[in-house]
Amino acid sequence: NAGVTQTPKFRVLKTGQSMTLLCAQDMNHEYMYWYRQDPGMGLRLIHYSVGEGTTAKGEVPDGYNVSRLKKQNFLLGLESAAPSQTSVYFCASSYKEPAQEKLFFGSGTQLSVL
Amino acid sequence: GQNIDQPTEMTATEGAIVQINCTYQTSGFNGLFWYQQHAGEAPTFLSYNVLDGLEEKGRFSSFLSRSKGYSYLLLKELQMKDSASYLCAVTDSNYQLIWGAGTKLIIKP
DSSP states (O other): OOOEEEEOSEEEEOTTOOEEEEEEESSOOSEEEEEEEOTTSOOEEEEEESSTTOOEEOSSOTTOEEEOSSTTEEEEEESSOOGGGOEEEEEEEESSOTTSSOOEEOOOEEEEEO | OOEEEOOSEEEEETTSOEEEEEEEEOSSOSOEEEEEEOTTSOOEEEEEEOSSEEEEETTEEEEEETTTTEEEEEEOSOOGGGOEEEEEEEEOTTSOEEEOOOEEEEEEO
């Protein structure tokens, strides 16, 4: 049972480069999320999706784009990376909205932007 | 603004009991979660409270007082594997999850 799978696990980018993080879940969850985690701060929501073909902005969406073409996949894109985007990124999913439903997290992606 | 406060770091001894506190100030309340996160790993769900009182699950218990905006996670019979960060998260009136910065728990032999 794979759960939530994120790729890659580590990445180093130069300022201005682009990249895509891939998240896949095999639990048939409707809701998917992208978070970033920085030292001394709580998890911050970047974008989320409430179902296939839908996306919405979270707390810190600037500089990121997302797509959910298939229910099981949620992609996070950085079009022009900046040092401020150095962070650990987590994808998560849930069957229902997160108010009363636990989240299942991927193993994270450590991104460094030089 | 919305705010969740947790101690940054705590130290406890193997076999002992530790209580990790979480206080919150949010626009409404629709539930409180505790997650465990080992270093370099993903957060994993521990508990959920929506009504006042104590929820017990094995060695871990979670308490909620909505009137005080307060919760705690109680860990009994501490084991070395309990060394981790513990994240408190609250769902506000808009059903958005607000996360605390986490409490790093260090267990000493």
